[in-house]
Amino acid sequence: MRLRALTLFLLAVGCSGQSNLPSTKIILLDGWHNDEKQQLHYRWDGTYQGGFSELRELLRGLGGNLRTLKEPITERALQGADCFIVVDPDTPAETEAPRFFDDKEASAIDEWVRQGGTLVLLGNDKGNAEFEHFNKVATRFGIKFVEGKHANQQGVSKLKLKGDGKHPVFADDLEFYGVDLAPLEVKAAGAEILMSDNGVALMTIVKHGKGSVFALGDPWLYNEYIGSSDNRQIGQNLFRYLLWKR
Secondary structure, eight states, X not given: OHHHHHHHHHHHHHHHTOOSSOOOXXXXXXXXXXOOSSTTTTOTTOXXXXXXXXXXXXXXXXTEXXXXXXXXXXXXXXXXXXXXXXXXXXOTTTOSSOOOOOHHHHHHHHHHHHTTOEEEEEOOXXXXXXXXXXXXXXXXXXEEEOSSOOOOTTSOOEEEEEOOSOSGGGTTTOEEEEESOBOEEEOOTTOEEEEEETTEEEEEEEEETTEEEEEEBSOOSSTTTTTXXXXXXXXXXXXXXXXXXX
């Protein structure tokens, strides 16, 4: 009877052409331009406060197949990836030989997004990330990371902000928490500004060809803050929206 029940279930799934299992997406993390002396800083296997181990589990739960890129960015290196996350490019103070983005890499990323890739750019504030070469990538999409640190009208750079509830990422009046965000200049036509403060853009999504680009001036979803306010749910909503369209 058990075998017959299992057979009927498999036939039903096959006939409907649907399954509750999530579709797998390959999510690639840049381990070439972020390769600090502290090796697991913003890395999938980093279990301390500065790691991405909790984000790793969140993305795996959605259906993410997680990988790390440890070579220069080329068309071949990005082949097969659905999402490419660039986080906190190194400065000379963070590593002896920082690897800066160049025009060839920016062109490869540009073309990959045009063909349908999803690019996630997570910067950092002044003194904690490289800006000049990182912006060679960002400006391809009408976005610029401003080398500074945003503070609210009270001069506080630890921000608790709510979306208007209209965008799926901020559904149900969710509250974002972030510390020392770099502001954004967004010039791309049709850009979605998901979050701003006193007229300053802080989070955006830009369509580019068949793909899209998300930008925020902070690593944000690392272990120290992923559990703050509604960050975990916002992060889950974000990647569902970007990659699973739900």
